[in-house]
Amino acid sequence: MDKQPGGLPDPGSADDLAEFIGLLGELRAWAGSPSYRSLAQRVGPLMRPPRTVSPFTVVDAFKTERRRLDLDLVVAIVRALGADEPTVGRWRETCIKVHSLAKTGGPVGVFRQLPSDLATFTGRREELSRLIAAAKQHRDADHPNTVVISAIEGMAGVGKTQLAIHIAHELVRAGHFADIQLHVNLRGFDPELPPADPSAVLEAFLRQLGVPAQQIPASQDERAGMYRDRLRDRNALILLDNAADEEQVRDLFPASPSCLVLVTSRRSLAGIEGADLCRLDVFTSDEAIAMLARIVGPDRVEAERPIAEQIVQACGHVPLAISIAAARLRSRPAWKLADLARLLRGGVGALAFGGRALTPVFDLSYLGLPKPARRLFRLCGWHPGDDFTADSAAAAAGCAVEEAEQLLELLLDEHLLQQRESGRYEFHDLVRAYARGLAEPEQSALARVATWYVLTAQDANHLLEQPPIEAEIEQTYGVESLSLTTYEEALAWFDIEYGNLRAVIDTAAEHKLYALVWRLAASLHSLRGLRYRMTEYTRFVELGLDSARIAGDPLGEAWMLHGLARASRDEERLEETESYLLQIIELCRLNQAPAMMWRQTVALNNLSVVYNILRRYDDAVASLEEALRICPEDRRTRMECSMVSNIAAAHFYRGDHAKAVEFFRHAQALYQQAGDRRGVVASWGDIGLSSLRLADHDGAFEAFTTYLKGAREIDSLVFQGLAHLGLGDTLADTNRIGEARAAWKEAESILAGIGHRNAEVARERLATGRVEPYTVS
Template sequence: MSGSADPGGRPDPEAAVDLAGYIEHLNQLRLWAGSPSVRSLAKRVGPLLRPPRAVSHTTVAEVFQTRRRRLDLDLVIAIVRALGADEATVRRWRAAYLRVHRDSKAVGPTAVLRQLPVDLATFIGREKELAALTAGADQDSDTVVISAVEGMAGIGKTQLALHAAHSLVQAGRYADVQLYANLRGFDPDHEPSDPAAILDAFLRQLEVSAAHVPAGLDERAAMFRDRVHGRQALLLLDNAADVDQVRPLLPASPTCLVLITSRRSLAALEGARSVILDVLDPGEAVELLARVVGGERVGAEPEAAERLAELCGGLPLAVSLVAARLRSRPVWTLRYLADRLGKGLNEIAAGSRGLARVFDLSYQGLPAAAQRVFRLLGVHPALDFTAVSVTALAGVDRGEAERILESLQDERLVQQKVPDRYELHDLLCVYAAERAAAELSEQERSEAVTAVFTWYVAAMLAAGRTVNLSQPLPFPAAEPRGHGMRFRDSRQAIAWYDRERPNLLRILSAAAASAHDRVVVLLTLGMIRIEDVARNWRESERLLRAALPHARRCGVPGAEAQVLQRLGFTLWSDNRSDEAIAPLEEALALTSEYDDLVTGQQVLNCLAMAYTGVGDHERGLEVALQALALRDRDEVRLAQRSFNVFNTVAICFHNLGRPAEALTHVISSIDAARAEDDAMYVAMGLHNLGFTYSVLERYAEAVTAFEESVTMARDLGNRYLHADSLNGIARIRHAEGRIPEAQESHRRALAVFDDLPPAEAARYRRQLDVSPLRYPQ
């Protein structure tokens, strides 16, 4: 942010160019006011609102988060007043707020998406190549502008592309959308990134809800082209494997610019202009060394600096590693390091052999504990890692993991592109794997990988339980080593899942390849809990179908039955009841063969819903009653979450036009859920109770049930249940002729989604439109 200020020394909101900048200025205003805590600020803000009301400190804290897409104007103005601004200053903040919101709407509902990694201060030279990249953006074209930066590993392709991208954005170009993806085309331990998965991530960033992302690659590519058409969009595709990987990711609009980096020639890519990158010249290599080490130190030994640059062969990665080594050893002279590199070493020019010697120098200088963690990172199966996951990999505590990773970053052996997440450069990943193969036994490598698998399973199950309780697992998960994950609420658990989802998919793939069948089964059952909450049924189906052969091989009959049961539930949820019946009947046969009554009840419950889904309500009721009868068996009665069968029976009675009988089972469902202390199912049961009472025209009792459901759903964060229950009240008030009250309840229902991104809010409102409680406007 700029240092602009008004005449009183306060940050000037008129300098903000967008909402993120406005929030940055608001943070500066808080700093100017003495950095009051959010708790003390919340106490000041409440009385300044109209009407006055209590405000939580978390609500105030959220206002200062630059990721926000919307702000409550009244709350912002109250905060500005609470920070000591006079009325003239308040008016300026109000006007600036209205301006940045107006400007953000002008570029579309998603505002500006800034996904570019940081532009490094050590960028050096490349004037000709940079001019070629930026000139392409300035030329009029009837098609999308594509530039491919090509060259050997470590040559600086990514840094050049990032610098060009940031230069264009700073010049006011491509201000609508900036997207970045590492395509991992040359990752030795993993397959190149699937274009379908990259498009899934891009569409989610463009605020397409998970449920509306198409299943096929071509459909995703078409939707992506549509979403960026006509927008000033910059797309940076890093480390491309080949033309086929890139082609589906390309937009078609001439308003877009695509920058691609690759070690491989992309000459076959239609319309792409290639920029071939060579090594730095000696002067540029010395200047890069000086930027990291310091000009005085390099200036004191110019000949040694030139020799170091020569030994590094002008390769930016090698120069950076050497410079980082010097910076961390202030007593070393440049000549001393050059002599070390020169002892028996050839010129470090190209190829992993020469680079390995530079890596050796950094590696050998590490403490023993850091060396051990570095070589273990060579077998870590995820794309990136955190200090917490490294506690499992290396069997160290969190503080030690953080210290070691920071020391590795200081030595340029790992890098951070986002806070608290680390990754290895492709070449360093190869080097770490070589060190692991040379210095660790096969048993040590296997134990480390298994520990990572176990940690991810435990973390995923913890997140899944926080978001969406489900039936007991078919077998217990192994106890993880290292720092365990705990989640305070579903919001935190879902945020963790969104960040870790690419890693979880890698873990699944690695576990499947190494025949860790139980890991695949448990990880899948954990992941679908969150995918189901997002109603991402096609992804759940893909995961379950991939897990099914592992469930069959793992030697636990209940595992196969559970995977089949969840597959049937997923197909039914996706309105494919006819397809759901076959896997459910297969699961039922398994539970009968092995006398697994707990899973059998869940299977019967899903099968009843599938029969109702194909219109066979009599058969559905018959099967639901069979499931209900199993509650009399001790092992089922003592198992958790069998109360949902009461609700299924009630649904069947409703479909048969027998609401009085449905009522009895809805009440039983609520009683059972209360006994098992499952607040979410209590809230759902109260919602269903309100619906049943409304069908029976027992309006007062219906309103009471809906009101209790509204309160619980709001506290639990279940937006749809909250809004649908409000609409239930609205329908009843409408039926009673109390139209103003009905309209107010319906208005409150719609307002539940006001703070969501527009696309997500629209998805929820579409669901309300097909609900049986839809308000009769």
């Protein structure tokens, strides 16, 4: 349609009543799409004489299937939409003209029912290309036998309607479906009116197809049959916008293969058999910037490009949100883009302007949900992680996993959730913000989620052969952990959920769930050994230590001090390590519970390692003797493994590497008997280093090769990096420098990737070619 200066639609371009009504709708869009209710309130005082006007009366004036309009009502609507008096006069004249043409048999245009194509339509090249190609290919086929149905679905505000309208216009402009174009807004999600009755839609379509009112059947089935008959062999395009569900549109499909149906809905339309489904996502960054520039002007956007990117990011790349934000900016010529960016920091509620807002659009989807789905939607909005599974969602809601899965699938069908990986659900940022705005977080729901993570992490650590936390968590919620059965499943769970675990720890601390905070931090101990991640591990352990002390929990305090001791030991800050271990020992001496006795035993054993490195051998022996004296009977097997390994380390640091190899092999046998795969693998690294110091290159090469194989089997990146480092040293000692450099390069890549301190050792090897000794684990 033609436009006047300033973007106003030109009523003079209308050839018939339907086009005039379409332009009236475009005028409403130009004015910011005020709701029919608010427009009715404005129109009433402008009528002659003034009177109360029903919203339904105003709605009827925008229906393109109408045969006549009330001239006074049209004039009042145009005035209420903000047009000046000369413009009002042009609308009055055109309204009289199109009514006259209709009475005298002039161009009626009953088949040209498409809404106007927006001048601001942007992007969607891939979707346009695919859907248009599907329509054309079908029409060019030699023997088409079914009607083409393209269903466009997606979240609220993502631009489904505008894409469908643009596709329809592109096809018609190219000469396809030139006979008939029918359009209806099915009001599947209308704030003021119920969904359109398919029978009433069929009646309107039949009237537009020239069927006299008295000949239209009464029943929906008969109307559908007549509709299909009238469209037989006609080149027709039917646009069914905003469908509530598949049932609403089923009888509106013609049967002729010469027809095309475009359906849009914010609900899944997968139930339409044979339909070409197009799930519309938000804009790409480039598309979002292009739309902003098209509305507010490219010069304005390019002048503040970084701020423009912040704006579209705040809008979540959602077309409707960008349109609302851009309309506000366009109306404020004195504003800089930074002014709008500051406004948008107010969240989803700030996306409102000129009668349009994002929150009411989301309301329509949310309020249509059954009550259990609404509750789960709100609770999942406060889930600490970036995504979640049915199991963790069930923990949040306190319901069965099967029920949570059904509700999550419903939310997925309603496009209130997204799914990028099978079994995992996530929010679009704006939808998450909307969900959180519906209610404050429930403390009990957060506690249930954190408990689920603690219990599952404990089970995973057991499968990873890590020592359990001695004190069971107080189970007041009836939460069940995820069922994990193998080492590989446990490590994969930690890898997938690591980001969520971090978020859960921070959220639990924020909400003072202290007993859960330190247990969550303790659960990451196995990842420290397998994936390193030392900086984050230390932060979480410090957070856990604060929580344990606030809660007055000595066992939690001992566990967290142990974590800090291990972290400082890995970074070779031995004085700190000694201090942490001595604090544990003193704490345990004041609390003689069985669990604390074991913590004291572990601390004394680890203290002996520190003393060996510091060459305080008498202190090391004394610590081992005391550890053995107080070790609980049910833990002696595990402690014996560790003690023998520490004795081996003592020989290593004293320079008796032959004895070190002997005791490391003895420790390895004990680890094997105890079923501790990690201990067995770690021992190969220690045997390799000791053998290398003895210049036993064959023994070192065999040990490091076995170390690497075992590290891969247990999927330890730390051990893999150290094994490559040891292999490189062994190869360099035997003058195989090319192979050594390849091994060092691999070591540097792995160790740098996890932030391990020995990445620098590998870099020095690559730079100098010299082998400098480093210590056993």
